[in-house]
Amino acid sequence: MGRKRNEPGKVRLTEVAALAGVSPITVSRFFRNPDTVSAGRRLRIESAAKDLGYVPNLAARALASQRTEVIGVLIPSLTNNVFSDVLRGIYDAFEGSRYSIQLANTRYSVLQEERLLRLFLMQKPAGLIVTGVDQTAEGRAIVQAADCPVVQIMELGTDPIDMMIGFSHADACHAAISHLLAQGCRRIGFLGARMDPRVQRRLQGYQNAMKEASVFDPRLIVTTAVPTSTTMGGSLFSDLLLKAPDLDAVFCANDDLALGVLFECQRRHIAVPEQVAIVGFNDMExxxxxxxxLSSVRTNRYEMGLRAATMIMDEIEGRAVVERVVDLGFEVIERQSSTLQRAPASLQPASGRATGTKW
Amino acid sequence: MGRKRNEPGKVRLTEVAALAGVSPITVSRFFRNPDTVSAGRRLRIESAAKDLGYVPNLAARALASQRTEVIGVLIPSLTNNVFSDVLRGIYDAFEGSRYSIQLANTRYSVLQEERLLRLFLMQKPAGLIVTGVDQTAEGRAIVQAADCPVVQIMELGTDPIDMMIGFSHADACHAAISHLLAQGCRRIGFLGARMDPRVQRRLQGYQNAMKEASVFDPRLIVTTAVPTSTTMGGSLFSDLLLKAPDLDAVFCANDDLALGVLFECQRRHIAVPEQVAIVGFNDMExxxxxxxxLSSVRTNRYEMGLRAATMIMDEIEGRAVVERVVDLGFEVIERQSSTLQRAPASLQPASGRATGTKW
DNA sequence: CAACCGCGTGATAGCGCTGTCAATATCGCT
DNA sequence: AGCGATATTGACAGCGCTATCACGCGGTTG
Structure with missing residues (x-):
């Protein structure tokens, strides 16, 4: 009965300890915090470990210590380059730290997100980064059960699970539309693809801005549930031209769409910005x-990832995170595609940053 | 001495077993392989687990079973969309399976790669996917020590660690240059950024093709170590124009560069393809x-990820993988940017696929 | 009808590490 | 010299799960 013992050739803490002439627990301490071990033993342990090619067993460590150094990251899509920028920030921040990242993609599905959160829970993660604020009640409960620092990224909301960093998509879009209105545009179209919660909020910002200026017209809105792409930009724009041939500007909820619109304009010999002004969103390279x-709305995606990761680490390591909801703001980048002769570009681009609550 | 016992409120296998009226080992079996437990107990265990909100502890499972279900994936960059396509394939393949993915990025550094491989080793991964064939000897040793299925992706080479899936970058580039030569181009420039091993191999393919046609001229090559970007495409092209004002075509080692070249041509009123033909690489959307x-060379990145993942799973689960080195080939996509009046586009695009060894 | 098989189940021990507490060594100070 | 404070080390037990073997039971086999 029981299981067979300790096959030879295996290098465990015990083997290293034996070779170094110390107790296993001292070796354990050496790996976790070298400073607590005296210099003499430190050297002996170090060389013993190297000689034996010792590799710590993370599972045993996690089981004994009741915690891991895994940070779970949930994003909706791997294809959307918006998230690769955020991810880069996250990976850069954890680079060289003892934490490792577990990445999962929800495919824009809250049910999938729930399933993945449940999976993360089995690992007892040290921290979680989740996208958006639209988790299900069940999802929120799972996150809470994980009992670790959590950062919601990409957006802001009134009811953070724990911490939050992002910006207001509605305000950002509102600012872009205001810029177009200031340029004298009145028939401003809205193109949106995928229509995930953040694009929905941009649409809301568009509607508000248009209504405030009394130029709202539902025929100016063309959207699709299909994911964004350059080609999609061209075809949505073609649809828009049919519905509103008199349009003088287009706001695109993604830069991919904006590029597609530009190409479609070139194809149709529509002068940009003279006949149609274009503004995108995200300010891709x-x-x-x-x-x-092409004009666009710059969002600080890399910084968002970086700071989300830093917030997690600060929280884990006991450094109080005072600013628990961070508004990174945005900036409307005015370029040629939305700069009309009749109203020369102002030298100071419109930019938004939170001063208190929502701005 | 020792540690305090079993805090209450914690739900372990034992608690579920007690509620279901079976032994813990039966519950363990139920979770690993429900079919081996009789139907009656199965139902009791299922409801007991749900009632208690039982979440398995992965660390304990890994420690006891001496294995994990973690697949380590090493890619050079998160920003480069080439890899996000591959990743999407990998994630899709593992979707719904019991495996989870641990992603790390090497930033195009073999030392970094070595460090990350060592990190992976501590987790006793069930499989590894690594990019390229240029691991250090030390890196190969670490991978071998992991004692699990390994797939090298993106390229082909003569000495696979275990399994391999990719295509010949040299051949793909050679085919693109042949296409341009067939169109009557002779002064064909080469633009490359980052110059990672795969871009180096494309350059090699370019040089071979140009030399075979006796039109090679080193002044036609402009490269930079800086990462690729659209803007970089424009500036590399400007450099190229200074070195070789008489050029009639440009091959770009990335599509981003190609887009930048197109914009630069528009800016300078250079007619594409009449004055300068353009071919990119990867066939981005x-x-x-x-x-x-824009013409480009299509590479099957999504399929590469998908199949790499499938190969790993097949190997783990004991299904023999006979084709251990897979050449996915490529396809030269001829579009307007490289279709010259003097030689109308052939209806059958050049495509390459391995027939035996290297083709 | 004994021997045998296979299924479902359980008891036991152990995976490799760390939390906890105790013991000892070292040091500064009165 | 004597005392407490601090640094360093070790013993022990246990983290939650699974590998292994043992066992009972009904059915098949020669």
Whole structure:
């Protein structure tokens, strides 16, 4: 009965301890906090471990210590480059730290998200980063059960699970529309793909801005549930032209769409910005090199990832995180595609940053 | 001495077993393989687990069973969308399976890669997916020590660690240059950024093709170590124009560069393809919607990820993987940007696929 | 009809590490 | 010299699960 013992050739803490002439617990301490071990033993342990090629067993460590150094990250999509920027920030922040990242993608499904959160829970993660504020009640409960620091990223909301970092998509879009209105545009179209919660909020910002200026017209809105792409930008724009041939500007909920609109304009010989102004969203790198250069709304995605990760680490390591809801703001980048002769570009771009609650 | 016992309120296998009126080991079996437990107990265990909100402890499972269900994935960059396509394939393949993915990025550094492999080793991964064939000897040793299925992706090589899936970058580039030569181009530039091993191999393919056609000229090559971007495409092209004002075509080692070249041509009023033909690499989505549409070399990135993951799972689960080195080939997609009047586009695009060894 | 098989179940011991507490060594100070 | 404070080390037990073997039971086999 029982299981067979300790196959030879296996290198455990015990083997290292034997070779170094110390007790196993001292070796354990050496790996966790070298400073607590005297210099002499430190050297002996170090060389013993190297000689034997010792590799710590993370599972045993996690079981004994009742915690892990795994940070769970939940994002809706791997394809959308918006998230790769955020991820880069997250990975950069954890780089060199003892934490490792477990990445999962929800495919924009809250049920999937729930399932993945449950999976994360089995690992007893040290921290969680989740996208958006639209978790199910069940999802929130699971996160709470994980009993670890949590950061919601990408958006802001009134009821954070724990911590939160993002910006107001509605306000950002509102600012972009205001810019177009200031340029004299009145028939401003809205193109949106995928229509995830954040794009919905941009649409809300658009509607508010248009209504405030008394130029709202539902025919100016064209959306699709299909994911964003450059080609989709072209076809949504074609649809829009049918519904509203008199339009003078287009706001695109993604830069991919904006690029597609630009190409479609080139194809149809529509002058940009003279006949149709274009503004995108996210300020991807290519926007600045297009011809004409494309206006967009800059969002601080890399910084968002970086700071979310830092907030998690601060919280774990007992450094009080005072700013638990961070508004990173945005900036409307005015380029040629939305700069009309009749109203020369102002030198100070409109930018938004939280001063207190929502701005 | 010792540690305090079993705090109450904690739900372990034992608690579920007690409520269901069976032994803990039966509950363990139920979770691992429900079929081995009789129907009556199965139901009792199921409801007991649900009532108590039981969550298995992965660390304990891993420690006791001496294995995990973690697949380690090493890629050089999160920003480069080439890898996000591969990743999507990998995630899709493991979707719904019991495996979870641990993703790490090497930032194109073999030392970093070594460090990350060592980290993976501590988790006793069930499988590894690594990018490229240029691991250090030390890195290969670590991978071998992991004693699990390994797939190298993105390229092919003569000495696989275990399994391999990719295509020949040199051949793919060679085919693209052959296409341009067939169109009558002779002064074909090469633009490359980052110059990682795969881009180096594309450059090699370019050089071979140009030399075979006796039109090689080192002044036609412009590269940079800086990462690729659309803006970089424009500036590399500007550099190239200074070195070789008489060029009639440009091959770009990335589609981002190709887009940048197109914009730079628009800016300088250079007619594409009449004055300068353009071919990119990877066939990103936007290439087909540009004006003019941009030629590129299609690579099967999504399928590569999908199949790499499948190979890993097959190997773990004992299904023999016979095709251990898979050449996915590529396809030169001829679009307007490289279709010259003097030589109308052939209806059958050049495509390459391995027939035996290297083709 | 004994021997045998296979299924479902349980008892036991152990996976490799760390939390806890105790013991000892070292040091500064009165 | 004597005392407490601090640094360093060790013993022990246990983290929650599973590998292994043992056992009972009904059915098949020669």
């Amino acid at each position: 290519f926007m600045a090199s297009a011809v004409p250069t | 936007f290439m087909a919607s540009a004006v003019p549409t």
